[in-house]
Amino acid sequence: MSHLFGARDIELLESGEFADAIVECDGKSWRVHKAIVCKRSEWFRKALNGHFMEADLAKVTIREYTHERIEWILKWMYSGNNGLDNLGKLYGNPLTAAIEGYLTADYFMLDELKTAVADLLWANLADIIQAVQQFPSVECIRDHLLRHGNHSSVTFYRQFFEGVRLVYG
Structure with missing residues (x-):
């Protein structure tokens, strides 16, 4: 997508100028354009053009996610910028941010965003795997951190296991 557009x-x-639908979440609302959100998301297309009450009202209320995540996907749909740096700030954990971003993109059927998030995750996964593979078990990681752990290594492993819990929990 062109930067200018x-x-x-x-x-x-x-601005909400020329908007023809409303998206609400956590008490926050956005005036959106069906031509944009329905073109980029099958989920929004079904909600706003299907046989649902939302289509008749031109209003979607989302309860499954926080307003920050909804704002993130809306900004992506309007700009084409994946904004993962902003999502990372919400979680304070880049791995969790990428996983949450992927799950959110999947839920709203945003395949291009899923691909961008997955590419970013894969680009960083090699470093994560290399750091984790040096220990044969979780107990070894814990022992290492107790003996030699500095703040950054403790943070790294805490974030890693938080991401693993999110995926498999």
């Missing part, structure tokens, strides 16, 4: 489309989201 992305900037103009973001202005449409921020």
